[in-house]
Amino acid sequence: MTGNMLLEITGLTKAYPGVVANDGVGFSVGPGEVHALLGENGAGKSTLVKMIYGLVKPDSGTMHLMGAPYTPPEPRAARASGVAMVFQHFSLFEALNVAENVALGMENPPPMGQLSARIREISAAYGLPLDPARLVGDLSAGERQRVEIIRCLLQDPKLLIMDEPTSVLTPQEVDILFHTLRKLSSEGTAILYISHKLEEIRSLCDRATILRGGKVVATCTPREKSARELAEMMVGGEFTTTDRAGRVLGTTIFEVAGLDLTPMSQFGPALKQVSLSLRAGEVLGIGGVAGNGQEELLATLSGERVSAPGTVRLHGQDISGLGPNDRRRLGLQGAPEERLGHAAVPNMSLTDNTLLTGTVRRPLTRKGFLDMTAAKLFAEEIIREFDVRTPGPHVAARALSGGNLQKYVIGREVLQYPEVLIVNQPTWGVDAAAAASIRQALLDLAGKGAAVIVISQDLDELMEIADQFCALNEGRLSPPRPTEGLSIDEIGLMLGGAHGMQEAGMQEVAV
Amino acid sequence: MITLIKRPTPSKGWSYATPIVAVLATMVAGGMLFAALGKNPVEAIRVIFWDPLFGANAAYFRSQLLVKAAPLILIASGLAVGFRAGIWNIGAEGQYIIGAICGAAVALSVYPAESAWLFPAMVIAGALGGWLWGMIPALLKTLFGTSEILVSLMLVYVAQNLLAYVAFGPLKNPQGYGFPGSRNLQQYPSAHNPELFAGTGAHWGVMAAIVAVIALYILMHRHIAGFRIRVAGEAPRAARFAGVVPARLVVFCLGLSGALAGLAGLFEVSGPSGQITDSFNAGYGFTAIIVAFLGRLHPLGILLAGLLMGLTYFGGDMAQLMLQLPAAAIQVFQGMLLFFLLGFDVLTNYRIRIGGARA
Numbered sequence: 097m098t099g100n101m102l103l104e105i106t107g108l109t110k111a112y113p114g115v116v117a118n119d120g121v122g123f124s125v126g127p128g129e130v131h132a133l134l135g136e137n138g139a140g141k142s143t144l145v146k147m148i149y150g151l152v153k154p155d156s157g158t159m160h161l162m163g164a165p166y167t168p169p170e171p172r173a174a175r176a177s178g179v180a181m182v183f184q185h186f187s188l189f190e191a192l193n194v195a196e197n198v199a200l201g202m203e204n205p206p207p208m209g210q211l212s213a214r215i216r217e218i219s220a221a222y223g224l225p226l227d228p229a230r231l232v233g234d235l236s237a238g239e240r241q242r243v244e245i246i247r248c249l250l251q252d253p254k255l256l257i258m259d260e261p262t263s264v265l266t267p268q269e270v271d272i273l274f275h276t277l278r279k280l281s282s283e284g285t286a287i288l289y290i291s292h293k294l295e296e297i298r299s300l301c302d303r304a305t306i307l308r309g310g311k312v313v314a315t316c317t318p319r320e321k322s323a324r325e326l327a328e329m330m331v332g333g334e335f336t337t338t339d340r341a342g343r344v345l346g347t348t349i350f351e352v353a354g355l356d357l358t359p360m361s362q363f364g365p366a367l368k369q370v371s372l373s374l375r376a377g378e379v380l381g382i383g384g385v386a387g388n389g390q391e392e393l394l395a396t397l398s399g400e401r402v403s404a405p406g407t408v409r410l411h412g413q414d415i416s417g418l419g420p421n422d423r424r425r426l427g428l429q430g431a432p433e434e435r436l437g438h439a440a441v442p443n444m445s446l447t448d449n450t451l452l453t454g455t456v457r458r459p460l461t462r463k464g465f466l467d468m469t470a471a472k473l474f475a476e477e478i479i480r481e482f483d484v485r486t487p488g489p490h491v492a493a494r495a496l497s498g499g500n501l502q503k504y505v506i507g508r509e510v511l512q513y514p515e516v517l518i519v520n521q522p523t524w525g526v527d528a529a530a531a532a533s534i535r536q537a538l539l540d541l542a543g544k545g546a547a548v549i550v551i552s553q554d555l556d557e558l559m560e561i562a563d564q565f566c567a568l569n570e571g572r573l574s575p576p577r578p579t580e581g582l583s584i585d586e587i588g589l590m591l592g593g594a595h596g597m598q599e600a601g602m603q604e605v606a607v
Numbered sequence: 608m609i610t611l612i613k614r615p616t617p618s619k620g621w622s623y624a625t626p627i628v629a630v631l632a633t634m635v636a637g638g639m640l641f642a643a644l645g646k647n648p649v650e651a652i653r654v655i656f657w658d659p660l661f662g663a664n665a666a667y668f669r670s671q672l673l674v675k676a677a678p679l680i681l682i683a684s685g686l687a688v689g690f691r692a693g694i695w696n697i698g699a700e701g702q703y704i705i706g707a708i709c710g711a712a713v714a715l716s717v718y719p720a721e722s723a724w725l726f727p728a729m730v731i732a733g734a735l736g737g738w739l740w741g742m743i744p745a746l747l748k749t750l751f752g753t754s755e756i757l758v759s760l761m762l763v764y765v766a767q768n769l770l771a772y773v774a775f776g777p778l779k780n781p782q783g784y785g786f787p788g789s790r791n792l793q794q795y796p797s798a799h800n801p802e803l804f805a806g807t808g809a810h811w812g813v814m815a816a817i818v819a820v821i822a823l824y825i826l827m828h829r830h831i832a833g834f835r836i837r838v839a840g841e842a843p844r845a846a847r848f849a850g851v852v853p854a855r856l857v858v859f860c861l862g863l864s865g866a867l868a869g870l871a872g873l874f875e876v877s878g879p880s881g882q883i884t885d886s887f888n889a890g891y892g893f894t895a896i897i898v899a900f901l902g903r904l905h906p907l908g909i910l911l912a913g914l915l916m917g918l919t920y921f922g923g924d925m926a927q928l929m930l931q932l933p934a935a936a937i938q939v940f941q942g943m944l945l946f947f948l949l950g951f952d953v954l955t956n957y958r959i960r961i962g963g964a965r966a
Contacts, residue, residue: 398848432844452838
């Protein structure tokens with residue numbers, strides 16, 4: 097079999113102090129094959145691909161690339177052998193422009209002008225619009241990922257490793273990317289594809305290797321399995337779906353009308369005439385590609401930025417000019433997308449981090465003086481109720497994995513029983529089981545009568561928990577549509593910025 | 608090859624150990640410096656650190672220790688609040704000068720009237736002067752986005768020129784036979800900041816320093832306001848999320864550190880120094896920056912660091928006198944302390960691994 101396989105791995109083991117990240121992992125990828133790596137966070141997918149990419153050295157086991165022994169001592173060697181990787185977390189310099197960033201990742205970069213032309217060419221060919229002259233610091237998460245993808249495609253790789261590449265794309269963009277990947281695959285480029293999105297894997301991938309606890313638990317052809325079967329193989333047990341039944345919608349409690357906001361950065365999006373309203377018990381899903389005003393919307397609704405009088409109302413009271421803590425006092429809480437450095441302070445303990453948002457609605461202070469015992473109890477309550485995996489509340493936030501920290505952040509806000517909760521990307525980079533528990537917690541909160549706004553790029557997630565759906569595109573919010581009966585194509589059009597078409601459609605209805 | 612590996616959680620042990628390690632490293636490197644100058648390094652270190660506390664005349668020096676340490680501790684306490692928040696007031700020296708000028712001006716303007724209200728009024732004027740001098744970088748930063756580091760530092764030189772002007776001009780002693788400098792406030796009972804307990808050196812400034820250390824502890828470690836200040840320094844976006852208004856924080860921190868530096872100046876001019884002269888300032892405002900960092904920006908640490916730096920002040924004087932060390936050598940010595948401290952600080956957040964391939 098060795099002769100015709102592109103990459104062959106046997107008995108790969110890597111142990112870190114206290115945990116065996118990979119335990120005798122073996123699988124193979126043929127030329128032109130699209131191969132999925134499936135598994136929960138912590139299952140060992142990252143360690144595995146880092147070994148293939150030369151970032152981590154295995155303790156034991158062998159790898160063969162095109163029949164020859166393959167032991168990349170560093171990523172440069174991996175790239176020279178034809179292995180490229182698009183990371184989930186970007187490694188870009190904000191102060192440099194797109195072309196300069198791409199050049200930094202190349203062994204022998206061509207002159208800038210030529211490189212810019214190549215970037216334009218590839219970005220046009222693969223439907224990833226990108227201006228080579230723009231500063232990366234001004235790009236959204238979605239655009240930054242395009243830089244990473246294009247950087248890899250420029251290297252003309254034999255094996256392309258992609259770590260959750262679609263999380264920042266609209267359905268139409270996903271289609272274009274898949275088209276690209278299939279084209280690459282037909283040209284003989286193998287793709288190692290990591291994703292939590294099971295439907296994606298079913299439509300794209302030829303084979304799947306499923307990891308659990310650092311071991312390969314199954315290899316299958318994803319098309320022959322249902323998404324549910326795949327999920328159950330991943331978590332090794334029955335998979336619970338969220339329960340959205342039994343909610344009663346109350347009166348309108350939260351209203352936004354005619355909200356305008358100037359951009360926060362030079363190239364950032366402005367909010368333009370955003371209007372929405374929420375009833376008690378309702379979940380509003382706001383979809384859209386990152387960088388279209390999500391951060392700005394959350395900042396304005398949570399009170400980090402104030403807006404013109406009369407634009408934001410809670411229970412009829414104008415709260416447009418109030419800061420975050422005044423809004424919390426009135427029952428409005430928020431959870432920003434960036435967990436480290438925005439929703440939590442990296443170097444502070446989980447106990448300290450409760451004080452960030454919890455002092456208004458929880459008795460964590462007495463006349464402004466900190467009650468550290470109460471804060472510790474609150475942190476322990478969050479850890480217990482939201483199944484945060486950590487040695488204890490004394491641990492620094494930065495030591496937690498992304499999924500666990502997200503559970504902590506959501507738990508901290510939910511356990512303050514807000515009347516309105518606004519969350520941005522609540523399950524980004526979170527494993528399936530944790531994501532399901534976060535979604536259930538949001539639904540349970542709504543079940544108790546809170547209004548919940550979920551801003552997310554994961555459309556499946558929004559379809560699963562939201563009652564109403566809006567698209568945020570270039571700072572404009574579309575009118576809400578009930579999620580029941582809404583097709584992915586319609587959503588795609590809403591996200592694609594087809595405002596003219598919508599207006600035309602509405603006129604037709606009016607006529 | 609030496610590799611730095613980030614620790615998952617900052618090391619508690621190293622955060623306490625680095626000041627001690629830094630002091631020891633400074634003694635070794637300082638000893639080498641003194642040896643290069645042709646002095647016996649062991650003797651030099653002994654003269655600076657040991658003799659003032661335990662040698663001949665130790666009783667006098669020990670009383671001087673509080674006099675030197677008090678302004679350092681008072682100023683460093685104010686600076687620590689801003690440094691925690693990531694607001695860098697480098698101009699405490701200037702605020703110290705202006706505080707002294709304002710306080711002294713109040714006293715000299717009513718000379719020779721005696722009143723129990725005079726000293727409190729001087730204290731307020733001193734604090735207000737320092738506060739105002741701190742407000743200049745604060746307002747320029749909040750209104751125009753200027754760097755408070757540069758503006759506060761440059762204002763030190765403005766303050767020094769103002770000091771020279773008043774010492775030769777408006778505040779000059781009319782009965783001073785033409786010598787520059789103001790009347791001596793030590794000879795003006797209502798305005799004098801006396802030694803409160805004989806032989807200890809403790810004047811009102813020492814009391815103020817003790818109060819400042821306690822207040823700093825309560826603010827930074829027991830109160831939500833201090834928590835938010837710490838968050839602002841650690842993660843500015845998280846601070847805004849927690850309800851901190853950045854502009855207000857800038858005004859508060861520069862105002863507070865300015866006022867405390869002004870107070871230190873006032874207590875100095877009305878007490879140990881006694882008069883405004885063009886060379887009145889002794890660099891306390893700059894040394895306090897070292898004190899703040901050497902003390903881990905923590906109240907207890909600042910107290911100990913202030914005493915240590917106070918020691919090097921007159922230990923340095925002794926070394927100049929007895930060993931003919933140049934004054935600059937002592938300043939290099941003090942600077943080395945900050946250098947080593949910041950260097951060893953890396954160990955709080957990183958582990959060092961020497962040699963070996965990447966795992």
